[in-house]
Amino acid sequence: xxxxFEAFExxxxxxxxxxxxxxxxxxxxxxxxxxxxxxxxxxxxxAHGVIPGIALAVLWGFSPIIGAFVAALAMSGLVTxxxxxxxxxxxxxxxxxxxxxxxxxxxxxxxxxxxxxEVTALLFGDVLGVTTDDIRNQLIATAVVLVCTVVLYRxxxxxxxxxxxxxxxxxxxxxxxxxxxxxxxxSIVASFQAIGTLLVFGLLVGPPATASLLVxxxxxxxxxxxxxxxxxxxxxxxxxxxxxxxxxxxxAGFSVLQFFVxxxxxxVAVALRRSRPAAIAA
Numbered sequence: 001x002x003x004x005f006e007a008f009e010x011x012x013x014x015x016x017x018x019x020x021x022x023x024x025x026x027x028x029x030x031x032x033x034x035x036x037x038x039x040x041x042x043x044x045x046x047a048h049g050v051i052p053g054i055a056l057a058v059l060w061g062f063s064p065i066i067g068a069f070v071a072a073l074a075m076s077g078l079v080t081x082x083x084x085x086x087x088x089x090x091x092x093x094x095x096x097x098x099x100x101x102x103x104x105x106x107x108x109x110x111x112x113x114x115x116x117x118e119v120t121a122l123l124f125g126d127v128l129g130v131t132t133d134d135i136r137n138q139l140i141a142t143a144v145v146l147v148c149t150v151v152l153y154r155x156x157x158x159x160x161x162x163x164x165x166x167x168x169x170x171x172x173x174x175x176x177x178x179x180x181x182x183x184x185x186x187s188i189v190a191s192f193q194a195i196g197t198l199l200v201f202g203l204l205v206g207p208p209a210t211a212s213l214l215v216x217x218x219x220x221x222x223x224x225x226x227x228x229x230x231x232x233x234x235x236x237x238x239x240x241x242x243x244x245x246x247x248x249x250x251x252a253g254f255s256v257l258q259f260f261v262x263x264x265x266x267x268v269a270v271a272l273r274r275s276r277p278a279a280i281a282a
Contacts, residue, residue, distance in 0.1 A: 007241040012128050016237060019130035020251060022138040023191035024203060024229030029149045030187040031208035032222045033180055036160050040205050041091060042079070045098035046181075047188050047201045049075035051105025054192070059111060065137050065189050072185030075101055080178075127237070127247035141190035145183055149222075152179055157218060202252030203229055210259040213266060228258055 008014055034043045053071025057064040075097055082093035149156075155176040191200045211224035236251030 003242065004238065007238050012130075013237065013241060015130045015132065015135060016127045016247060017233065019135050019138055020127060020233040020237070021230055022135065022142050023200075024207070024233055025226055026138075026142040026145045026187040026190040027200070027203040028207055028211075028225035028229050029145055029222055030180075030183050031204040032211075032218060032225060033156055033160060034184065035205060035208040035212055036218070036221075039184075042076075042094055042181075043184060043188075043204050044201045045079075045094045045101075046072050046075060046184055047192075047204070048098055048105075049101040050185070050188055050192065052101055052108055055105045055108035059108065063137075064192075065141070068189045068192060069185055071101070072188060073182065076178075076181040076185060080181075127240075127251070138190045141186050145187055145190070148179065148183055152176065153218075156180060160218075199248045199252040202255045203232075206252070206255030206259055207232065210255075210262050213259070213262050229255060232258060 008017060031043070034040060050068035050071045053067030053069070053074075054064045055067075057067030078097055079090065079093050082097070155172070156179075159173050159176045159180070187204065188200055191203060207225040207229040208221060210228050211221045215221055215224050232254035233251050236254045237247060239245055239254075240247040240250045
């Protein structure tokens with residue numbers, strides 16, 4: 001326990017913990033829908049799509065959160081336009097915009113004098129540099145995500161499991177899809193400061209995917225995902241503090257590692273259950 005208390009004694013570590021836990025709440029709520037609907041590729045693309053907006057914010061001196069949110073909304077809108085107005089499939093549109101937005105972001109950041117520093121902070125985050133203002137902005141974004149998740153729960157549920165029925169019930173699946181993409185963008189914005197645009201995908205998909213192996217009801221997946229994400233945050237920050245690893249990458253790595261640990265545990269449990277009747281019969 002001394003190692004835990006020692007790690008979280010500095011004020012910057014406390015801010016890193018709070019900021020990362022807030023990010024976990026936002027990504028777990030939205031990530032549940034991402035995993036259940038098979039939108040992981042879109043989530044990954046949006047995580048990269050915010051880079052031009054953040055880069056412009058860094059160069060022009062306005063809030064990176066505003067830049068990231070506008071860029072994410074622009075990309076999600078472009079994906080919808082390209083897939084609906086052309087014969088190109090949605091995954092192709094996502095792939096094209098994924099590369100295009102990432103390239104544009106790097107080109108913009110290359111105009112900065114401290115290119116290496118800016119790119120590193122932009123892509124991989126600076127969890128130990130989270131400020132009180134960052135935490136306040138995260139709280140606002142996460143509160144919006146939480147309220148919208150509660151209010152739009154039924155439309156999102158219908159959209160996830162039966163889009164045709166959602167249409168017949170008058171739930172407007174296209175509007176629900178647009179709202180979900182907006183919340184996805186907002187959850188990314190609420191998390192990139194702590195773990196970066198490249199690694200936010202780990203929290204967005206890792207804990208919800210792991211939770212789906214353990215429970216099956218949507219609210220239970222959201223709660224379990226939040227708990228698993230919090231565990232990954234604490235473990236990642238502890239390892240980062242005591243062993244000098246990159247904080248955001250360590251957190252993201254633990255969130256993915258959890259999935260394979262739980263998957264291996266399930267396979268072992270299934271094998272044991274199958275072998276038990278054979279042993280009794282013998």
